[in-house]
Amino acid sequence: MDRLRDERQAEYGDAWDTALRYDFNNPYAYPRDMIRAKIARLQHNPQHEDSWRDIAEYAQMALDFIQRERNG
Helix, strand or coil: CHHHHHHHHHHHCCHHHHHHCCCCCCCCHHHHHHHHHHHHHHCCCCCCHHHHHHHHHHHHHHHHHHHHHHHC
8 A cells, every 4th residue: 555655646746745735715726736636647648538628627617716706
């Protein structure tokens, strides 16, 4: 299990570090951070179609937040 954790940390970064600094009051934090995670994965497999689709979905989520804020 430690080997797997170490491999993932080397590949994607320290998940605990990100979680401890997470801003739960910022609605943009979740889509932003998920886009970062997907980009990290694409560095290892740029042809992973699901990651590209997920990035588009998370970007749309952030745009929806913007529109809701503008429209009240």
